[in-house]
Amino acid sequence: xxxxxxxxxxxxxxxxxxxxxxxxxxxxxxxxxxxxxxxxxxxxxxxxxxxxxxxxxxxxxxxxxxxxxxxxxxxxxxxxxxxxxxxxxxxxxxxxxxxxxxxxxxxxxxxxxxxxxxxxxxxxxxxxxxxxxxxxxxxxxxxxxxxxxxxxxxxxxxxxxxxxxxxxxxxxxxxxxxxxxxxxxxxxxxxxxxxxxxxxxxxxxxxxxxxxxxxxxxxxxxxxxxxxxx
Amino acid sequence: xxxxxxxxxxxxxxxxxxxxxxxxxxxxxxxxxxxxxxxxxxxxxxxxxxxxxxxxxxxxxxxxxxxxxxxxxxxxxxxxxxxxxxxxxxxxxxxxxxxxxxxxxxxxxxxxxxxxxxxxxxxxxxxxxxxxxxxxxxxxxxxxxxxxxxxxxxxxxxxxxxxxxxxxxxxxxxxxxxxxxxxxxxxxxxxxxxxxxxxxxxxxxxxxxxxxxxxxxxxxxxxxxxxxxx
DNA sequence: TTATTTATGATAGTAATACTATTCTTTAAA
DNA sequence: TTTAAAGAATAGTATTACTATCATAAATAA
Numbered sequence: 001x002x003x004x005x006x007x008x009x010x011x012x013x014x015x016x017x018x019x020x021x022x023x024x025x026x027x028x029x030x031x032x033x034x035x036x037x038x039x040x041x042x043x044x045x046x047x048x049x050x051x052x053x054x055x056x057x058x059x060x061x062x063x064x065x066x067x068x069x070x071x072x073x074x075x076x077x078x079x080x081x082x083x084x085x086x087x088x089x090x091x092x093x094x095x096x097x098x099x100x101x102x103x104x105x106x107x108x109x110x111x112x113x114x115x116x117x118x119x120x121x122x123x124x125x126x127x128x129x130x131x132x133x134x135x136x137x138x139x140x141x142x143x144x145x146x147x148x149x150x151x152x153x154x155x156x157x158x159x160x161x162x163x164x165x166x167x168x169x170x171x172x173x174x175x176x177x178x179x180x181x182x183x184x185x186x187x188x189x190x191x192x193x194x195x196x197x198x199x200x201x202x203x204x205x206x207x208x209x210x211x212x213x214x215x216x217x218x219x220x221x222x223x224x225x226x227x228x229x230x
Numbered sequence: 231x232x233x234x235x236x237x238x239x240x241x242x243x244x245x246x247x248x249x250x251x252x253x254x255x256x257x258x259x260x261x262x263x264x265x266x267x268x269x270x271x272x273x274x275x276x277x278x279x280x281x282x283x284x285x286x287x288x289x290x291x292x293x294x295x296x297x298x299x300x301x302x303x304x305x306x307x308x309x310x311x312x313x314x315x316x317x318x319x320x321x322x323x324x325x326x327x328x329x330x331x332x333x334x335x336x337x338x339x340x341x342x343x344x345x346x347x348x349x350x351x352x353x354x355x356x357x358x359x360x361x362x363x364x365x366x367x368x369x370x371x372x373x374x375x376x377x378x379x380x381x382x383x384x385x386x387x388x389x390x391x392x393x394x395x396x397x398x399x400x401x402x403x404x405x406x407x408x409x410x411x412x413x414x415x416x417x418x419x420x421x422x423x424x425x426x427x428x429x430x431x432x433x434x435x436x437x438x439x440x441x442x443x444x445x446x447x448x449x450x451x452x453x454x455x456x457x458x459x460x
Numbered sequence: 461t462t463a464t465t466t467a468t469g470a471t472a473g474t475a476a477t478a479c480t481a482t483t484c485t486t487t488a489a490a
Numbered sequence: 491t492t493t494a495a496a497g498a499a500t501a502g503t504a505t506t507a508c509t510a511t512c513a514t515a516a517a518t519a520a
Contacts, residue, residue: 022467027467027468029467029468044375045374045375047374047375048375050505050506050507051506051507051508052505052506052507060468060469061468061469061470061471062507062508063468063469063470063471063508063509063510064467064468064469066507066508066509067467067468070508071507071508072507136373137373139369139373140370140373142426142430142431143366143367143369143370143426144275144277145274145275145277145278147430147431148430151430151431156431159434160431160433160434163433163434164433178436178449178452179436179449179452179453180436181433181434181435181436182424182427182434182435182436182437182449183449183453184434185423185424185427185434185435186416186420186423186424186453189419189420189423190416190419190420193415193416193419194412194415194416196372196373197412197415200372200377200378200381201372201377201381201386201390203390203393203394203411204389204390204393204411204412204414204415205411205412205415206408206409206410206411206412207412219408219409219412219413222408222409222457223413223416223453223457226456226457226460227452227453227456227457230456230460252496257496257497259496259497280476280477280478281477281478281479282476282477282478290497290498291497291498291499291500292478292479293479293480293481293497293498293499293500294496294497294498296478296479296480297496297497300479301478301479302478461520462519462520463518463519463520464517464518464519464520465516465517465518465519466515466516466517466518467514467515467516467517468513468514468515468516469512469513469514469515470511470512470513470514471510471511471512471513472509472510472511472512473508473509473510473511474507474508474509474510475506475507475508475509476505476506476507476508477504477505477506477507478503478504478505478506479502479503479504479505480501480502480503480504481500481501481502481503482499482500482501482502483498483499483500483501484497484498484499484500485496485497485498485499486495486496486497486498487494487495487496487497488493488494488495488496489492489493489494489495490491490492490493490494
């Protein structure tokens, strides 16, 4: 007997419970809050995103949204954490058969620097839009005065875990390399930053003509492997 | 006959006039707006910074501030542009006798990654606090939906000029290097990012024990010269 | 089955933010 | 001496970021 057809296979990313008041994965309204947040933040930017506009888009009331999230900062941190958790999963999945650490690190760099396709395993989340949000809003999650408190509450755990994974891979390539953590966080941030610059402030990059993500990958590979294979 | 004693020697950074409504350099109130903005943004962060609080700190009214700057975003861009203009000047001054391009680039990296001392040439601006603002608020100047319009108005010219200077230096070290602009913007951004991480999310760096800026410089030198001397 | 908890909806209200406008006074240049 | 410009004082508006209350529908437990 196979699985009954009503059982939908879904990837569940485990989230830090102190990010929300009510778990958005557990109800239709909650899932809509995530779905429409991603859409609105992508469309109008985080600064002009408000719970009132979100509520209107969903067809609920402001108070309804506040029952799930204390404020828009926590909602941003939530969707960003979700993305890092999902990406960690993707990296594990897409590199599980790669044994050579150099090939593996190259694959990871490519994943980090490439706009992902929408993952059908996650119904209410469009990962390709989420990737765009990460590029232009990602750093706003931690560039705040409360960063230390947020860190104590483990809001950045998925991000740190990803950096750890990448840092570990760097050490697998060269156990003598002195800056694995810094290089890992640099790879992740520069992948996003160069993408933003390429599309918005092109003279800050060397990719203005093609506007091709492959060039960012080439730049990062050159940067990383020059350093660790030196 | 020497310069009369009432002539104070001051460094003037030429600013883009469309950033302000009234030139803040031309009056006491204007200078106070700059001075107290820097203090308040540093103390409480850009998000909780308002023109009302600023006016109260100065001892003027909200309307008074609005006569100089249309909104707080333009004020942020103003002080950030000012910083990049001042830094370009500093770099020119501090490297004017260095002829070897590698030494010169190393010096520039050190300047970019080091907390500057307050420059007495600029009465109302505390550069060491400004440097801190750049680390935690700098990217908010361009991570917005209006980045393209702002760019058309040349709001980011001083930043782009600095990147150009650094990119030129990279090419002087190795005229065959393929990514001078991207590497230049990477150096500048990573210098700030690693500083922020070191002090706020230390596990994302390898400098958590010492919390010493010299280690950031060492990391950047390793990264940059591995790439361009390869 | 009934009672009760829980989620949502509808509405109202408040303090703060991000402005705009007007009027008056002081200061400085013509 | 007149005029213009800069600043201070005050008022007012729409939006934001919430909190609180009450009613209702659906799920659940006694």
